[in-house]
Each structure stands twice: as C-alpha cells, then as structure tokens.
Amino acid sequence: MAEENKENLITVNIDGQDLQVPPGTNMVEAVKMLGKEVPHYCYHPKLSVAGNCRMCLVEMGMPGRDRATGEAMLNEDGTPKIMWMPGPAIACGTKAAPGMHIKTNSPKAVESRESVTEFLLINHPLDCPICDQAGECKLQEFSASHGRGYSRFVEEKNVKPKRTRLGPRVTLDDERCILCSRCIRFSQEVAKDDVLGFTDRGSYSTLTCFPGKELANNYSLNTVDICPVGALTSTDFRFKMRVWFLKETKSIDFESSVGCNTVVSSREGKIYRITPRQNDEVNDTWMPDSGRELYKQVEAVDRLSFSSVNGSETSAVEAIKSAAELLKGEGVAIVGSGRNTVEEQFVLKAIADRVNAKGVYLVARYGDDDEILVSKDRNPNVRGALATGLISDLPAEQLSVLASQIDSGEVKTLLATKEDLVAAGLTVEQLKKVKLVVIDTHASDTTANADVVIAGLTQFEKSGTLINQQFRIQKFHKAVPGPVGSIDDLAALSAIQASLSGETMPTVVGTVWERIAAEGSIFEGLSFKGIPDTGALLDGSAFAGLAFAEGKSLHFEPKLEAAAAE
Amino acid sequence: MAIVVKRKPLNLLEKLYIPEIARGLAVTFRRMLFGETVTLEYPEQRPPIPAGYRGVPTLVRDPEGREKCVSCQLCEFVCPPKAIRITPGEIPEDSEYAHVEKGPKEFDIDMLRCIYCGMCQEVCPEEAIWLQNQYSMSGYSRAEMVNDKTKLYELGGTLPDEHFKWNKKKEAAEHGGGHH
Numbered sequence: 001m002a003e004e005n006k007e008n009l010i011t012v013n014i015d016g017q018d019l020q021v022p023p024g025t026n027m028v029e030a031v032k033m034l035g036k037e038v039p040h041y042c043y044h045p046k047l048s049v050a051g052n053c054r055m056c057l058v059e060m061g062m063p064g065r066d067r068a069t070g071e072a073m074l075n076e077d078g079t080p081k082i083m084w085m086p087g088p089a090i091a092c093g094t095k096a097a098p099g100m101h102i103k104t105n106s107p108k109a110v111e112s113r114e115s116v117t118e119f120l121l122i123n124h125p126l127d128c129p130i131c132d133q134a135g136e137c138k139l140q141e142f143s144a145s146h147g148r149g150y151s152r153f154v155e156e157k158n159v160k161p162k163r164t165r166l167g168p169r170v171t172l173d174d175e176r177c178i179l180c181s182r183c184i185r186f187s188q189e190v191a192k193d194d195v196l197g198f199t200d201r202g203s204y205s206t207l208t209c210f211p212g213k214e215l216a217n218n219y220s221l222n223t224v225d226i227c228p229v230g231a232l233t234s235t236d237f238r239f240k241m242r243v244w245f246l247k248e249t250k251s252i253d254f255e256s257s258v259g260c261n262t263v264v265s266s267r268e269g270k271i272y273r274i275t276p277r278q279n280d281e282v283n284d285t286w287m288p289d290s291g292r293e294l295y296k297q298v299e300a301v302d303r304l305s306f307s308s309v310n311g312s313e314t315s316a317v318e319a320i321k322s323a324a325e326l327l328k329g330e331g332v333a334i335v336g337s338g339r340n341t342v343e344e345q346f347v348l349k350a351i352a353d354r355v356n357a358k359g360v361y362l363v364a365r366y367g368d369d370d371e372i373l374v375s376k377d378r379n380p381n382v383r384g385a386l387a388t389g390l391i392s393d394l395p396a397e398q399l400s401v402l403a404s405q406i407d408s409g410e411v412k413t414l415l416a417t418k419e420d421l422v423a424a425g426l427t428v429e430q431l432k433k434v435k436l437v438v439i440d441t442h443a444s445d446t447t448a449n450a451d452v453v454i455a456g457l458t459q460f461e462k463s464g465t466l467i468n469q470q471f472r473i474q475k476f477h478k479a480v481p482g483p484v485g486s487i488d489d490l491a492a493l494s495a496i497q498a499s500l501s502g503e504t505m506p507t508v509v510g511t512v513w514e515r516i517a518a519e520g521s522i523f524e525g526l527s528f529k530g531i532p533d534t535g536a537l538l539d540g541s542a543f544a545g546l547a548f549a550e551g552k553s554l555h556f557e558p559k560l561e562a563a564a565a566e
Numbered sequence: 567m568a569i570v571v572k573r574k575p576l577n578l579l580e581k582l583y584i585p586e587i588a589r590g591l592a593v594t595f596r597r598m599l600f601g602e603t604v605t606l607e608y609p610e611q612r613p614p615i616p617a618g619y620r621g622v623p624t625l626v627r628d629p630e631g632r633e634k635c636v637s638c639q640l641c642e643f644v645c646p647p648k649a650i651r652i653t654p655g656e657i658p659e660d661s662e663y664a665h666v667e668k669g670p671k672e673f674d675i676d677m678l679r680c681i682y683c684g685m686c687q688e689v690c691p692e693e694a695i696w697l698q699n700q701y702s703m704s705g706y707s708r709a710e711m712v713n714d715k716t717k718l719y720e721l722g723g724t725l726p727d728e729h730f731k732w733n734k735k736k737e738a739a740e741h742g743g744g745h746h
Contacts, residue, residue: 125735128638128691129636129638129640129668129691129692130636130638130666130667130668134638156738157738159738159739159742162665162667163659163667238656239637239654239655239656239667239668240654241639241654242638242639242643242654244643245639245642245643
C-alpha cells in the first residue's frame, strides 16, 4: 500500500528545492513539509478552502509546453522552462501538480504579503493591550514578520460593533475581525449548526449571527480557537489572564469515552482554560465546550480538602491505615469507576484479588451521542477497567446487584472510588449497614456516610492513562498541584494494597506501569513514557463481543454496527 | 596574575608626617568655616530630584481622571524581580469608560522586590505606570510594603496626556467614524 503511494508521488519545486508530495496536496501543506511557512489566516487544514484572506500569495509557475508541437520547452541548459504566472497565486487554493514551481520568498511574493498585511491593518483597531488574543494572534505575528512596521493610513478607522454577545460562551469584537470566515465554515462543516454569516459589503462587512439565532452549540468555543485574531473571544476566559503567562499541560477530556486531546493552561497552580490539542485520529483540532468547563471542579466549594475517619479530620496516612484495617474484614465489595485511570484500576484489581472481593462494580453513565466528539458513554475509561480485568462485562447504571448483596448481608465492607453510591442507586440506610471506605474529590451523600474518606485528586492534579472508545490508550499529565490535605488516588490505593498484602507497591504512574506491562496482557511492551502524545492503539478484539453503547462519532465507527452492515 | 600598582615614592615632607596632618586639617577647617555645606539636614531638607529620576513606580490618571492602566500585564511580564501582580478586570458596560473595556481589578507592586529599574514604565503601551520622584518607602511589616491599587494612584496622581486616544475612539464610535 505504502509502495503504491510512493509511486503516485509527484515532484513539485518550492523555492528551488524539489519535494515529493501526493498529488493534490495543498501548497500550504507542501511548504510546511519543508519546514517553511506560508503565512495564512483563512486556510485551516481541517476546513474547506475559502481563499479570501490573500495572505498566502506566492509566485507560481508550470513547465512550459510548445503550443504547436506540445513538447516540453527547455532552457539552454536542458532544464524545463518554467512559465511563471504574471500575478501571484494563493498557496491555499493551489494544489500540487507535476512539475509545479512556487516561490514563497521572491520580491513579488514578499511585496504581496506586505500589501495584504497593510490592507488588513487599515481598519484593525490595534488594541493589542486589551485584546485577549495578544500573544497567540496570527495578525500580530505576521504584522511583525511580514508587515511594513508603520502605517500610511491617515483616514479614520471603521467603527463596528464591539463587545457583542454571539452566544452564551462567545463574545465578538467585529472591529478586530479580518473576515477570514473560518468560524462560518466551522459552524457549517464541523458543528453542523449554520448560524454565522457576513452582512453588508466591502469595508462594511460584519460578522454576525443570523436573525433570531445564536452561536450556542456545544462546539461554539472552537470558533474562538480558530479565530486568527481576537474577534471571537471566550466569555469565560475573557480578560482573565494573558496567554504568555500560561503553562500548557497535555491532558485528556474526561467527559466521555471519545477522549479528546486537550491542553490545560494554568498559572501558578490555577487553571485558566482548556483548549483542544490536535490528534488527527481522535478529535482533529476540536473539542466540545462542555469539556472546557471541567476545570471548575478543581476549586468547587464542595471539594474535599482533608481525609477523615468517622467524620473527624485526619492525615491521609491515618485514613489509609484505617481503610486497610476495614478492608481486612469479611465480605468486601469494590465499586471502581470509569473515571479512574488505568493505573488506579490496575491497583484496584490487585486489591480485589487480595480481599477476595464479593463483587467489583462500575457505574455506567449514559448521555446522548452528539455524533461529533461527545459519545454516549460518559465514562472516559470503562475500557480501561475491562483491559485491566477489573470488570469482565459492561457496567450497569444502577448498583442493584450490590444493593441486594448488602441487604442479604453478603457484603459488609465497601471500597468506593470516585463514585457517589447514593446517586448510583444505593440508599443511605444501605450505606450505614456497611463499613464504607471512599476515595473521592467532592463531598456527596456517600462521603457524608462513609467511615473513612480519603481526599483524592481531580484529573488535573494527577497523571495517568485512559482507554478511549477506539481502544486507544492516551496519557494525561498533572497540570496543577492538588489541595493541601489531598493525596494522589493511585498512591492511596497502592498504600492500601501494600498494607493488605504486606508487599511493597509502586505508588507513581511510571513504576506502576512496569507491573502493568509485565502482566502479559494487552499492555505488553508499553510504558507510560513510551505511549506517544497522540496515544497508542491497543488490541481490543478480546472485547469485541461486548455491546458498547457508543454510536458513530468524528473518527469512530462502532464495531457492532460495522459487523451488522456486512 | 596579580597587578602590581606602582606607588610614587614619598618625598621628604610627606615622610615627616606632621606637615601632612596639618595640611589635611587645613582642608577640614577651610570647609567648615568658609566652604558651602555639601550635606543636607535630611529628612527636614530634601534634595532636588533631577529630571528622569527613577523613584517608586506609581499608577497615574489622565487629566480627565480616567485610570490609564488597561491591565495588559506587560509590566508584570517584564518585571525582572516579579514585583508586580495584576488581576485584570472588565470595565462594566454602564461605566463612562466602557469603551476602554479592560482595567485592573487589583494592582500590587511589592516594594520589597522592586529594583527601580523602570522597565515597567518603558514597556507600558498606555503610559500608565511611571517611576516618579518618591524615593523612600518604609513600613513596619511586609504587607505594608506592598503598594495596592489605591496607594499606587495616590502616589501617582495625574500626569498630562498628549493623545487622549480612547476619547478619539469614543468620538469616532459616536459619529459613525470611517463610514461617511
């Protein structure tokens, strides 16, 4: 297959350098392959080509052919004669053709870029000091690298609507807009919610919502990400922090089994925003708005900030000791979570084996499939629980089996992680019947009725891995430190397992992985460090028989449906 | 390698020692009795501050009383000892200066950290932060040495403005600027 492709490659010439590309490659992408950049605003690799910003102008020419004979015209030295087009062409709208020559840095191309920049800046308010985009603004960057550095415009600048509410999460400043139409194309092509458009003509052109509509879909904040200038800004992040202060940490969206790749931006232990990270196999360059608000759980008012035994505050070490004592008792059942990491599930499995658990349960969470990047399964890591052997079948939404086990007295001790058991169908009376150990991050009816509460960490405060709906194992990293008094869930579980078994147990992700990979399971050969940032596909064929709930999404076809179609 | 400084050998008069003491005392007495004083009765007397002096950083208002800072945080970014800490905020839409959109909610300069380098003044795109003539800061606690927004405006006062750029912007908006 790869060899076939290689034969199909065609040769183009960029700034005198030959390059082999697949036919039809966009010239912006072809130049990128050479490590150079053609500046552009409206072109976006995941959207259709509009060609309206004119920033990517280059000189383009094709090998000449004699009109009479049809033979290739040659220079005196025998090289093909290039017939340069009289005017510059836009690189984004030019597809690679055999023998095509382009010049990205010829005087004509440079002058074209300078002129386009000058025109774009004519009506731009130049209010970088108060603009949230400053620091990650393409117009700012290209004005510095491709602009004149001074303004010849003495007339009055246009006045357009400012501080406009486009939707619940997006604020628009029309004066900054350079009319690239990326947001319009995104709404039409990816979000499938056609609400944006330009009104008026020429310098009056204004981006706006169609009458009676607003940009309210769950993907609206992607328009803010792709806006090359500061026209579309996030209402939540607006005026919160300048981007150059933000530390970026690679993370994963926990809200569903899609596992969108994200970047968590924080400064001095406080998270300011979550943006998508490109992964062409999972989420392209998008993510849902709902996943961007998850960071608010870190500083939520009901956050657990200390561990407790029988309702009184203790150190995490004491709480772990008490937890281990309780778990040494009879009739232990375990409620894991699809929100646990693979490592936590692995240690939980070890605990389950050690205490000879009467049952290991997960709580399923189902929502609506949006067929883009939020799947029906709202647990990010149910497949992790399957792969580590913690559970062998898909979880149910209610813990009715566990409830009957408690009622019959079979289960006397319960270890629950990251789940509110009352919300999952157990009654407070049932919780009071058992000895309950809970590892969680937020206060709930369950933590209120627990004998031992261990304050754990949210996804932003720890590292780990998740297995998404494609059986792709993806890792996320610690962005901010956890609150004083909390303990890493993995460390707590490992300490419990260590005191149950009397063996030492690794407590950090990297070393736990040495055990996970050594098991001879589907993780064989992997290590935490070795998993690429875009994840690694695991062999999920062992679980093909299970009726997973997810429907189709951006880069996912459900296996059962595919089998049924055959 | 050590550098050997060559000293001029002492002449006879210098070697005698006493005449040199007399010469020194003569200078002292001449200054005391006839010369101008070079010291000041500080703190009652204060020295004149030369133009361009870099004293305590302050925030200033324009002649209309508008706070000039738009909390762009460039000074916070450039500050070498990280003495500046800004919490940006939005100017409410019913404010007279709503068109400026952004202003500091909090603005702290830790004078125990400040090294009076003047980078903040140099980098400010709004000419809002100035190192003025105040040079002595003292306090009884660390917290007292952190100038908050109120203190900074108190120290800074009002400076003349040549541009009134935000007024021009508001005027343009009110008269449909550009599109005639």
